[in-house]
Amino acid sequence: MKIISSDFKWAFALTPRSVTTHLILHHAGVSSASTAGIHAYHLSKGWAGIAYHYFVTKSGEIYSGRPENMRGGHTTNWNYCSIGICFEGNFETEHMPEAQIAAGRELVADIVARYPSIVIGRHSDFGQTACPGKNFPLDRIECSKNTEPQKDAEVSDSPSDWAKSACLWAVEKCLFQGKGDNRYHWHEGVTREELAVIMERASKLFMA
Incomplete structure (x- = not known):
């Protein structure tokens, strides 16, 4: 910088x-x-x-x-x-x-x-x-x-190869943020509340 x-x-x-x-x-x-x-x-x-x-x-x-x-x-x-x-x-x-x-x-x-x-x-x-x-x-x-993943993050926190580029894009645009442990838990489900937050962030991104 x-x-x-x-x-x-x-x-x-x-x-x-x-x-x-x-x-x-x-x-x-x-x-x-x-x-x-x-x-x-x-x-x-x-x-x-x-x-x-x-x-x-x-x-x-x-x-x-x-x-x-x-x-x-x-x-x-x-x-x-x-x-x-x-x-x-x-x-x-x-x-x-x-x-x-x-x-x-x-x-x-x-x-x-x-x-x-x-x-x-x-x-x-x-x-x-x-x-x-x-x-x-x-x-x-x-x-x-709070979105920087830990350098020693477990392999299980890495997205699948077919989704990796999309996941990295979503993190860069702040659509997804790390949870309390600074990991993304890519393979877990998403609640309706979490989906609503993601949709709100996306709307702000694409309206900008």
Whole structure:
């Protein structure tokens, strides 16, 4: 994963963050945005500078914002314990491109690997806001937290050869997620409840 470094000048000294318990996801709220533009806008509001730790573009590029070990300014009452990621776009009206979803999922997976117990949520889960929009594909981005199969998974958890490519595609698209033991149990039956969840995920995928 490549993260493009940014060399921002801060209006005042940043405060180190001593605890990291949450990962909060945002959208820019406009169709086209950049880290430089966000930094300038946040400076105009009297802030230290760009409030987010990372910024993911529609084309799948990942930019750094505030240093990850510093407090952000993205979510009132939660900046002391959270990392903030902003996604370019307005997902009240737009749908996220596949390249952006893939980059966001990779970035989230990298953060989760370093903070295994981190809680992932939308900005709207922590305050009165529509951010990151009703079309934000949280289920496809956060699936990296619990869909990675264990490297020592038993052979019985591997799909049959005739279905392997389809199963791998379904995992990549987050239609299937690992169970509590991080395995997929390909040869087990599916309940009606599980089927309903899969159908809902598929509808979101194909409507995007």
